[in-house]
Amino acid sequence: MIRDFFRVMVVNLTTGKTNIVERDGRSEFLGGTGLAARLFQEFGHMDKDWDDPEQPLIFAIGPLTGYYPLMSKTCCAFRSPYHNEYSESYAGGKSALSLRFADLDALVIIGKAKRLTALCVGSRRVETRDVEYMRGFDALQTGRVLRKVFPGSGRRSILRIGPAGENRSAYACINVDTFRHFGRMGGGGVMGDKNLKAICILGDRGFDLPDNKEYPKLYKHIFKQLTTTEMMAKYHGLGTAVNIKPLNGLKSLPWKNLQQTSSPEADKISGETFADDTLLRNAACAGCPVGCIHVGFVREQFQANNQYLYRQVGYDYEPIFSCGGMLEVTEASEVLRILDVIEKEGLDCMSTGVALAWATEALEKGVISEEQTKVKLQWGDAETYMQAVEMIGRPTNEFYRLLAQGALKCAAEFGGEDFACVLGQEMAGYATGEVFFVSEGLGFRHSHLDSGGYAYDQKHEDKDVKRALDFLVDDARERIVLNCMVGCLFSRGVYKDELLAEAMDAVGYGGLNGKMAEIGDRVQRLRWRLRIGMGYDPRAVKIPKRFTEITTWKGPIDTEYLEALRTGYAARILEMGAPEKEEE
Known part of the structure; x- marks a missing residue:
């Protein structure tokens, strides 16, 4: 059923209580990264460190999850142990579809368990298990045991941590269904700090597909684009x-x-x-x-x-x-x-x-x-x-x-x-030049996927600072829209604006078409306000000397261009993250 509100499960590990809450805001935040930021506003604490038990760990999906191919990611948001500021990570596996089949738009976990715990949630079930005996188990061993502890169908997704998460490493990941991960910024450390060894999401409920002629035709068209064209062959x-x-x-x-x-x-x-x-x-x-x-x-x-x-x-x-x-x-x-x-x-x-x-x-x-x-x-x-x-x-x-x-x-x-x-x-694998170094160094989650800075370096030999900065801001905003869906970024060449509008219309969200750029801008600003409010100052970011010593296909790194990009992008970020102006 298409709905204009978000259905959110809130689990408190300290008290053992679980609530289902409904929140408005679909037309403002869409879902995914927008929903996660909106929920952090409500459940997060700007004045408490990442390891305060009351800080939330949030998993959110988007309005097209389960309806179209590659709308298969989940956004995980938290205050990061890496820099003690708001951050995100993304993963696929079965996590997104399991949340959809559990009839949830988001799962919010707060509090801290007294002993090492595994949490199982579904549309009809919430259960915690004492798994102190699993302390020190590696992530793969943990998965094997949990599949027996929480038996289920193919709609079951198992998220777990290894010893690094238990020991609160700042770059401990959350393993998802063995081969996918919430990898960056330390989500596994957040789980470890909450004494949460694993989360099993049971997709124990069905959901209706749109009953119109347009939806199956569009689904087939998108499926064909993703499977028979060269666009995704790589x-x-x-x-x-x-x-x-x-x-x-x-x-x-x-x-x-x-x-x-x-x-x-x-x-x-x-x-x-x-x-x-x-x-x-x-x-x-x-x-x-x-x-x-x-x-x-x-x-x-x-x-x-x-x-x-x-x-x-x-x-x-x-x-x-x-x-x-x-x-x-x-x-x-x-x-x-x-x-x-x-x-x-x-x-x-x-x-x-x-x-x-x-x-x-x-x-x-x-x-x-x-x-x-x-x-x-x-x-x-x-x-x-x-x-x-x-x-x-x-x-x-x-x-x-x-x-x-x-x-x-x-x-x-x-x-x-x-x-x-x-x-x-720690850097991603693209020593392409100045634009990428600044993009990852100052970007919201310091990811090579925050924007296509690595691609910009490969396509532009000019050193037009304004043009490069415009690209970083605009490209990041466009990716945010897809991250609100939450779609795989590999599919961004297929899900262009026009096709995305058709997809939204076919499942009943056509009223949001024409608002995507506005939503992307709103979420972009909200995320920066959250992070800056926790102490982030992009002007203080330094690019280590090693990055100025290399040579790429364009020649040696231009340190003046690098510095102009760094200071210029810092100014743009502060502008985007400025407090909202109160209406007169």
């Missing part, structure tokens, strides 16, 4: 791992802690190599016909009986860049072995790989000692990196405790800030 074929070769050719591939932007060894970990040597199968999020999830295999031999164990490990471009190129690990199977340990510990793979790259260079330069790292970190040494990942997930000394809070926080204590590859958080 994602199903080699996947985003295909980016390794072109970025290497453009001298934009971060390598060896960004000491290089290309390497003759890159072919050994290219998408083609992974497909030839490791690819086991493709998988997809619920409601997606594309199948962009690439699952490789790791084979481990047991010498005692000469038998092999095979494990499935998901990969795409970002894991390969961070745990391959940044660490100069040049065997596809070894990259997967590192990723397998990261998966079990419940860490974000990008932050983990980039943090280890910083630590390797810091050890090499004598900034830190082997006494602190406990193992001799060396470029290309996968075995040693696997040991270090476990110590990040389960810190054994002050060095690893700080490294689990971020490379720059560790560098602030020990030194080496100049070569910490951090742009708000």
Whole structure:
């Protein structure tokens, strides 16, 4: 049933009480990122730190979830342990569709359980289980146990954390249905702080599809666009791992802690190599016909009986860049072995790989000692990196405790800030130039997906500051609209404004057409107001020296252009996040 309000479940882990509340605002916030920000306004606390039990953990879906292909993501919002400010992360798997089948637009979790707890929610059920016996279980083991604890159909989604989340790492992730993650900004640490080991969402209720002629015809048209045109072929074929070769050719591939932007060894970990040597199968999020999830295999031999164990490990471009190129690990199977340990510990793979790259260079330069790292970190040494990942997930000394809070926080204590590859958080894999560095460094959630800054660098050799800033603001706003839906950003080439308007109309939300730009602007400003209200000052953001020392296909980084973009974007952000003017 189409409704103009939001149906929200609020679970209080401290009191054990659960409420279903209805909130207006569909025409103002749409859903997804807009709904999450609106709920944080209500349930969040601007004057309390991220680890205050009353701070909410929010999961929100959009108005088109379940109705169209690739409308398959969930927005997770929280006050981040990484910077103690408002942030978001996105994941697919079955999470969004399970919330839709549970008849919920959002799930809000507040409070803190007394003991390690698993939460199960559905349209007819709310249950908590004491799972203190699972403390220290890795994320994959946790998933196997929970599938038995909370049996269900294919509409069930299981979200869980590993030891890193229990230990409140600032970049602990939330594993979703094994191969998807709320990866960035530390959502897993928020769950760990709440003593919440896992969330099982049961889609135990159906929902009606639109009863008109337009909807099935439009669905078929969109399905065809997503499955038979070249537009999405990249994602199903080699996947985003295909980016390794072109970025290497453009001298934009971060390598060896960004000491290089290309390497003759890159072919050994290219998408083609992974497909030839490791690819086991493709998988997809619920409601997606594309199948962009690439699952490789790791084979481990047991010498005692000469038998092999095979494990499935998901990969795409970002894991390969961070745990391959940044660490100069040049065997596809070894990259997967590192990723397998990261998966079990419940860490974000990008932050983990980039943090280890910083630590390797810091050890090499004598900034830190082997006494602190406990193992001799060396470029290309996968075995040693696997040991270090476990110590990040389960810190054994002050060095690893700080490294689990971020490379720059560790560098602030020990030194080496100049070569910490951090742009708000550990960098994404695009050393494309000035626009991207500023986009990720100052962006709302410090993500390469906040805007297409990496694409702008590759298409523009000019250094028009105003043009670049206009692009960053406008592109971010357009992406926010899709994040309100909550659609996969891979589909943004298909869901253009006109098609999105048709899709909304066919399911009964046609009244919102013509308001999308206005909604995008409103949500963009609200998110910035929340973050700035918690202390964010974009003018204080620094781009570490390492980013000014590289050379891309356009030549050396232009530091004057970089600085003009940094100060200009900071001013734009402050303008967007200015307090609302009161009506006279």
